[in-house]
Structure formats: C-alpha cells, structure tokens
Amino acid sequence: MRRIYMDHSATTPVHPRVAAVVNRFMLSDYGNASSVHHFGKVAREALEDARSQVADLIGADSPSELLFTSGGTESDNLAIKGVAYARRDQGRHIITSAIEHQAVLHACDALEAEGFEITKVGVDGQGRLDPEAVRDAIRGDTILISIMLANNEVGTLQPIEEIAAIAKEYDVLVHTDAVQAVGQISVDVEALGVDLMSLSGHKMYGPKGVGALYVRRKTPLQPLQNGGHHERRLRPGTENVAGIAGMGEACLLAKEELAIRNQYLLRLRDRLIDGIMSEIPKVYLNGHPDHRLPNNVNVSIVGIEGESILLSLDMKGIAASSGSACTSGSLEASHCLLAMGLTHEVAHGSVRFTLGRDNRQEDVDEVIRELPAIVERLRAMSPLS
Amino acid sequence: MMTRGRSAPIIYLDNSATMRPLPEVVATVTETLQNDYANPSSLHEFGLSAERILTSTRNELAKFLGTESHKIFFTSGATEANNTILRGVAAAYSSRGRHIITTPIEHPSVLATCQYLETGGFEIDYLPVDDKGTIHPDDLSAKLRNDTILISIMAVNNEVGTIQPITEVALRLDALGSRRPFFHTDAVQAIGKIPVDLSRITIDGLSLSGHKFGAPKGVGIMFLNSPAALPPLLYGGGQEDGMRSGTENTSGIAGIGAAVNWLQQNQRAANEKMYQLRQYLGETLESEIPNCHVNGPPADAPIETVAPHILNVSFPTIPGEILVHSLAESSIYVSTGTACSSKAETTSRVLSAMGLAPELARSSIRVSFSYETSAHDIDALIDALNSTVPHLRRMTRYQQ
Numbered sequence: 001m002r003r004i005y006m007d008h009s010a011t012t013p014v015h016p017r018v019a020a021v022v023n024r025f026m027l028s029d030y031g032n033a034s035s036v037h038h039f040g041k042v043a044r045e046a047l048e049d050a051r052s053q054v055a056d057l058i059g060a061d062s063p064s065e066l067l068f069t070s071g072g073t074e075s076d077n078l079a080i081k082g083v084a085y086a087r088r089d090q091g092r093h094i095i096t097s098a099i100e101h102q103a104v105l106h107a108c109d110a111l112e113a114e115g116f117e118i119t120k121v122g123v124d125g126q127g128r129l130d131p132e133a134v135r136d137a138i139r140g141d142t143i144l145i146s147i148m149l150a151n152n153e154v155g156t157l158q159p160i161e162e163i164a165a166i167a168k169e170y171d172v173l174v175h176t177d178a179v180q181a182v183g184q185i186s187v188d189v190e191a192l193g194v195d196l197m198s199l200s201g202h203k204m205y206g207p208k209g210v211g212a213l214y215v216r217r218k219t220p221l222q223p224l225q226n227g228g229h230h231e232r233r234l235r236p237g238t239e240n241v242a243g244i245a246g247m248g249e250a251c252l253l254a255k256e257e258l259a260i261r262n263q264y265l266l267r268l269r270d271r272l273i274d275g276i277m278s279e280i281p282k283v284y285l286n287g288h289p290d291h292r293l294p295n296n297v298n299v300s301i302v303g304i305e306g307e308s309i310l311l312s313l314d315m316k317g318i319a320a321s322s323g324s325a326c327t328s329g330s331l332e333a334s335h336c337l338l339a340m341g342l343t344h345e346v347a348h349g350s351v352r353f354t355l356g357r358d359n360r361q362e363d364v365d366e367v368i369r370e371l372p373a374i375v376e377r378l379r380a381m382s383p384l385s
Numbered sequence: 386m387m388t389r390g391r392s393a394p395i396i397y398l399d400n401s402a403t404m405r406p407l408p409e410v411v412a413t414v415t416e417t418l419q420n421d422y423a424n425p426s427s428l429h430e431f432g433l434s435a436e437r438i439l440t441s442t443r444n445e446l447a448k449f450l451g452t453e454s455h456k457i458f459f460t461s462g463a464t465e466a467n468n469t470i471l472r473g474v475a476a477a478y479s480s481r482g483r484h485i486i487t488t489p490i491e492h493p494s495v496l497a498t499c500q501y502l503e504t505g506g507f508e509i510d511y512l513p514v515d516d517k518g519t520i521h522p523d524d525l526s527a528k529l530r531n532d533t534i535l536i537s538i539m540a541v542n543n544e545v546g547t548i549q550p551i552t553e554v555a556l557r558l559d560a561l562g563s564r565r566p567f568f569h570t571d572a573v574q575a576i577g578k579i580p581v582d583l584s585r586i587t588i589d590g591l592s593l594s595g596h597k598f599g600a601p602k603g604v605g606i607m608f609l610n611s612p613a614a615l616p617p618l619l620y621g622g623g624q625e626d627g628m629r630s631g632t633e634n635t636s637g638i639a640g641i642g643a644a645v646n647w648l649q650q651n652q653r654a655a656n657e658k659m660y661q662l663r664q665y666l667g668e669t670l671e672s673e674i675p676n677c678h679v680n681g682p683p684a685d686a687p688i689e690t691v692a693p694h695i696l697n698v699s700f701p702t703i704p705g706e707i708l709v710h711s712l713a714e715s716s717i718y719v720s721t722g723t724a725c726s727s728k729a730e731t732t733s734r735v736l737s738a739m740g741l742a743p744e745l746a747r748s749s750i751r752v753s754f755s756y757e758t759s760a761h762d763i764d765a766l767i768d769a770l771n772s773t774v775p776h777l778r779r780m781t782r783y784q785q
C-alpha cells in the first residue's frame with residue numbers, strides 16, 4: 001500500500017541531509033563539546049555553526065542569543081518558568097492565550113500552583129487573538145506575555161508584532177511559541193519584537209529531542225536545571241551535538257527553500273481545502289482563511305467522530321490527525337476548538353491534515369478521492385446524524 | 386583504533402566524557418530517523434510503529450536493570466534526570482524535612498542542584514570520602530537525622546572510577562522503615578561497566594545517560610521506584626506518564642535499545658577486557674615511569690572494587706593540561722578530570738576531597754576506555770608517556 005503522510009504538525013520526516021549530518025556526528029565527530037582536545041573542538045565548532053544557522057533563519061542579532069534545549073516543550077518551560085522566577089520580584093502576573101500548546105498551558109498551571117496569577121486571553125471564532133484584549137489584560141504586576149505565533153491545531157497565525165509593541169509600552173516581556181511557524185513561514189525575531197521564542201527541530205525536518213530557545217540579549221532568565229557550564233549555564237547537560245548539528249542543517253535547508261516551500265504548500269493546501277469543501281456536504285473549515293499556516297487544513301465534519309475518520313483513513317494508508325498528537329491519545333475534545341467557540345459536537349468531528357515538502361499533488365487528490373466515501377459510510381452508521 | 390587522514394592513528398581514551406556510539410547503535414538510530422519518524426503519540430500506523438520502539442526499549446531496559454518498565458522514563462540526559470529527581474524530592478518531601486546528604490565527589494549536575502536547593506532553605510551535608518574516593522556507610526548513619534529526606538550518592542565516580550557501597554547503604558536505609566529517606570544514585574558511569582541490578586536492593590531513583598554506554602548523546606534515563614511521588618520538571622503533553630513531557634526522541638531511544646542489546650551479550654567479556662587493560666596500564670606506568678601515582682583505586686584493585694574503564698594517574702611536576710595537550714600531539718586523547726568542569730576548575734574537586742596533595746591533584750590525567758579500546762592503544766599511550774613525561778619534566782624544571 002502506498003502510504004501518504006499528512007501529519008507534519010505532529011512531526012516531520014527527517015530530511016536525508018539532516019540524517020547524514022546526524023550520522024556523521026555519531027560515527028566520526030563524536031566528541032564531547034566540553035573536552036579540550038581535538039574531538040572537543042570539532043564538536044564545539046559544530047555547536048557554534050548550528051547556532052549561527054538557527055540565528056540566521058530567525059534573524060537573530062547574534063548567535064549567542066540562542067540556547068539549545070531538548071525540544072519545544074523544554075524551550076516553552078524554560079522561557080516561562082525561567083522568566084517568572086527571574087522577575088518574580090517585579091510581579092507575579094502572566095498573560096497567555098486559551099489556545100496555547102500544553103507545554104505553555106501546563107507550565108503556567110504549575111506556576112499558578114506556586115502563587116503566580118495567569119490570565120488566559122480568549123480568541124475569536126477563527127482562533128485569532130485581539131491585541132487590544134491583551135492590552136486590557138496587562139496589569140502593573142504583569143511580567144510576561146506568552147502567545148504562540150502559529151497554532152498547532154488550526155494553523156491560525158497570531159498578531160505577535162502588534163502584541164509585542166503593546167507589551168513594550170508596559171515593559172512586559174514577550175515569549176512566542178514558534179514551534180509550528182519556523183520552517184513554514186518566514187520568521188524574524190527583530191521584526192516581531194519578541195524577547196523569547198521557542199523552536200523544535202522535529203517540526204522542521206530535523207531530529208526529535210532537540211530544540212532551541214531564542215533569548216534576546218539582557219533578558220532575565222533563571223535556568224530550570226543546574227549542572228555544568230554548558231549553554232552559558234542556562235541549560236546544563238552534555239550537548240546533543242549530533243541532534244543540534246542536525247537541527248542546524250534543517251535550518252539551513254529551511255532558509256534555502258522557504259520561499260518555494262511556502263508557495264508549494266499553499267497551492268497543495270488550497271487544493272485540499274477546495275476539494276474537501278466541494279466534495280463533502282456539511283463541513284466547516286476551522287481556523288482563519290488567510291492568517292493561516294501554509295500547510296494546515298483543519299475541517300469539522302458534522303455528525304461523525306474525528307477518530308473514526310482517522311482510523312478509516314489509516315486503513316487506506318493516509319496518516320492524519322484529530323487535534324494535536326499530544327492529546328490525540330485522549331478522547332477529550334480539543335481545548336483549542338472549544339476556545340474558538342465550536343460546540344462539542346463540531347469539535348469532535350475535526351480532522352487535521354498537515355502537509356509537508358514530501359507531499360505531492362497526487363497525495364492531495366487521493367485524499368479528496370477517499371475522504372467523501374469514508375464520510376458517507378460513517379455518516380450512514382452514525383447515531384449522531 | 387582509527388586513522389584520520391594520513392596522520393598518526395587516533396587513539397581516543399576519553400570515553401568517560403563521551404563514548405562513540407556503538408556501530409549497532411548508529412545503524413539503529415539512522416534507520417529510525419529515516420523510517421520511523423512519526424510521533425509516537427499519533428494514532429495512525431506510523432505513530433503506532435514509533436510507539437512500539439519506545440515500548441520495546443523500555444521493556445529491554447527494565448529487564449537489563451532488573452526492574453519493571455513502568456518505572457523507567459526517558460529524558461534528555463542524566464543532567465535532566467538528576468535535576469528532576471533532586472528538585473522533585475525536595476518539592477514533594479519538604480513538609481517532612483529539609484536535610485539532604487550527598488558527597489563532595491558528585492557530578493556538577495548533582496552538586497550544583499544541591500547548592501541551588503540550599504539557597505531555597507535546604508541543608509546539605511557532605512559525606513567524607515577516603516583516599517580511594519570511597520564513602521563509609523558508618524559516616525552516613527552518623528549524619529542521618531529525622532528530617533533527612535534525600536540521600537544522593539553516585540554509584541561510580543567519573544574521575545577516579547571508585548565504586549561506592551550502594552548496596553550497603555540501601556540495606557542500612559531499609560532498617561529505618563517508614564523514616565527511610567529517598568535514596569538516589571547517579572549511575573551514569575556504572576551502567577555497562579559494572580553490574581547494576583535493581584531487583585536486589587531498594588533504590589528510589591537512579592539516573593543514566595546514553596552517551597556514556599554506547600548510545601547517543603541527548604537521551605537519558607530516569608528510574609523511579611514510586612513514579613507518582615514526584616512532580617515533573619517539564620510540563621506539557623503528558624508523555625512518559627506525565628513524568629516527562631515533550632515529543633519523545635525516538636531515534637535516540639532506539640539507540641538506547643540497541644546499546645542494551647549489545648550489552649546483554651557482550652558486557653561481561655568487555656568489562657573483563659577493560660579491567661585487564663586498566664591493571665596493565667597502571668602497573669606498567671608505575672614500574673616504568675619514576676614518580677608516577679595511580680589515584681583512587683590502585684592498579685591492582687580487585688575487579689569488584691573498581692570501575693574497569695577509568696584510570697586516574699598523576700605525573701608530579703607536569704600540570705595535567707600540559708600532558709593532555711602533549712599527548713594530543715601524538716593523536717592520543719585523554720583528559721584532566723571531568724569534561725564538564727575542565728574549563729571551570731584548575732584542580733579537581735574530587736581529588737582534593739580525597740585528600741590528595743595539591744601537586745598530585747594538579748598533575749593528574751584521566752584515561753578512560755571504551756569497549757573498542759585495545760592493548761595496542763594502551764601500548765601506544767605507554768610509549769608516548771615514556772617519551773613525553775621525562776621531556777616535559779626537564780622543561781618544567783627549567784621554568785621553575
């Protein structure tokens with residue numbers, strides 16, 4: 001069976017160039033970057049090259065503004081808890097949104113249990129935040145605003161630039177979870193004006209288990225962990241040289257092909273959206289029609305469970321998801337879709353197709369061919385319809 | 386032994402800093418990166434296949450360590466495992482007490498975390514070590530208090546290879562009944578080098594790091610005997626039973642599985658070989674080079690008292706770094722003390738705690754073996770030291 005992978009927001013295939021780099025740093029340049037000898041030097045250079053490659057992709061002033069972590073989750077936790085602890089003397093109020101990834105939401109919950117106060121700003125029916133609502137939430141003791149750049153479920157892009165400009169007026173730091181955005185759309189930390197930004201390697205054709213946190217110079221940050229002198233003591237632990245070099249290569253690749261990748265995916269995305277909307281009755285596109293990741297298609301198919309559709313698709317060799325991979329193990333409706341005001345029933349019928357550079361037009365056409373029949377069959381069986 | 390270009394063959398003897406992943410591991414990691422790239426949390430067949438890698442590695446590892454798979458959690462390394470456990474115990478048990486006992490020879494990821502906890506009102510007590518780097522259970526008994534909540538003692542020291550009496554400590558703690566503090570051991574330098582069997586004694590928490598036993602960097606293991614008792618360090622999607630959120634590093638974890646597989650078949654023979662090389666190296670140096678001292682367990686220490694892969698040796702009057710650089714010119718790579726602190730510190734904290742004279746501490750190097758190290762490699766090191774040491778000593782004498 002030909003397999004079609006359309007779950008790129010859960011994770012992406014590793015690009016062969018990335019795999020080759022990872023392989024090299026396991027097989028021959030395997031040194032510990034802290035060692036003083038030749039092997040250490042080669043490893044250290046690889047780290048610094050990768051740091052420059054990441055910095056270059058996101059327009060950071062200096063590579064020294066990037067810390068390597070174990071992934072998006074750690075970057076989010078480090079940014080939020082790190083700033084909260086470092087600025088706790090100035091205040092204990094943090095603003096976030098209702099549709100953040102669990103890494104942000106649960107890090108905030110943990111801080112709430114320790115006496116911080118969290119305000120979750122809501123979103124509109126298309127998953128967009130109103131910057132003025134953020135302004136209204138700011139208080140004298142607000143120390144941090146954490147709003148994602150692109151949502152992982154519906155792909156809605158947030159007006160981070162405007163939010164950061166508002167935050168600046170009040171001297172509040174801004175973190176953005178850009179895990180889904182980097183490598184998909186052009187992201188520039190200077191243009192955005194954010195102080196901290198989370199990235200994850202495996203969402204951009206790099207390896208799993210490696211991520212980065214952009215920390216603008218002079219941003220106060222307390223480490224989550226103590227240990228050796230690695231990463232300016234802000235993130236101790238022997239550096240995952242192979243993974244980091246792989247992430248650097250993935251950034252280089254993104255930089256090289258971002259413009260074409262973007263256009264290519266947009267074309268596939270719109271073809272898929274148009275196909276689904278015209279072939280299937282009673283479906284809604286979730287998220288924003290324009291402020292949207294170029295690879296995201298999220299639709300609610302009224303009257304059936306997203307999970308049933310996924311299983312049927314899977315039997316046809318098509319990999320998609322309902323909601324985010326992290327929560328797809330649970331049968332709860334997506335917190336993101338509910339925050340957008342969808343009813344439980346509509347939220348339960350959502351399916352997400354996230355495209356990648358390895359998808360072809362024929363893949364899209366196959367989904368458009370298979371999905372209507374699946375929907376018709378499931379609707380005929382469903383007690384809900 | 387490998388060759389780089391046309392120059393002298395490279396002899397890498399800094400395996401306690403990091404080890405080259407085993408060939409089987411590299412093959413598995415590469416294969417997983419290319420084919421099993423899906424997110425293990427995904428419901429589709431791709432995802433299920435990735436999840437099977439996690440399950441089978443967890444099961445293999447549990448069997449290898451003599452425990453159950455639900456007590457094993459994958460992390461990004463031992464630093465994260467140490468931090469999660471130490472900070473977690475401090476947070477979860479602080480109502481019972483605020484007294485922590487550790488040793489002065491722990492890795493910085495334990496020591497610095499203890500110092501951090503100290504700033505939060507915890508009291509840290511350090512057990513003394515003898516001239517071999519060993520703690521004594523009687524000293525532990527003497528320091529135990531009603532409000533002791535945590536004991537953290539490494540299984541094998543990373544600079545001198547001393548094995549700590551972990552079993553005896555565990556047995557003494559058992560006698561305390563319900564007052565028993567949480568017992569953590571950093572077993573990073575023990576796994577794959579000495580038997581680690583969790584079925585015979587009660588250890589509450591244990592930390593491991595992949596790249597020290599033939600698996601890749603960036604993946605580690607945390608064992609918890611009562612998993613639900615501690616809060617996690619990283620919050621998010623709830624992976625690893627909620628103890629460690631974040632998309633799992635599937636290829637790294639698959640690499641752990643391949644390393645464990647290899648160890649199950651080869652560990653005993655590989656350890657015996659390393660032990661013999663250690664003894665041969667120590668005894669030859671002490672007999673051939675005047676004023677040369679093996680630090681910590683002696684060259685002829687019985688196999689059950691020393692990790693087979695580490696020999697720490699001093700050549701007084703020659704600063705360790707100078708010798709390290711000089712050997713590197715012959716493409717032989719060793720280190721002074723730990724990689725993690727080699728930039729920050731000039732003399733080893735571990736050797737000082739053992740009461741070594743400053744001159745011995747200053748002139749020490751650490752030679753650490755891998756499963757690939759051969760007698761030829763050791764002979765090349767001995768030859769290089771035989772010619773370098775007298776030469777450097779003449780030079781340092783002129784300087785003085």
Ligand SMILES: Cc1ncc(COP(=O)(O)O)c(C=O)c1O
Pocket residue numbers: 009070071072073074076101103148150151152177179180200201202209211326630631632633
């Ligand atoms: C928006 C967002 N943030 C954070 C994460 C967490 O990243 P990682 O899985 O690399 O820890 C993800 C993906 O799971 C994500 O989609």
Ligand SMILES: Cc1ncc(COP(=O)(O)O)c(C=O)c1O
Pocket residue numbers: 236237238239401461462463464465492494539541542543571573574594595596605725
């Ligand atoms: C004894 C010991 N504990 C902990 C660590 C930390 O491991 P990692 O750097 O992989 O986090 C190391 C090695 O650096 C070590 O030797």
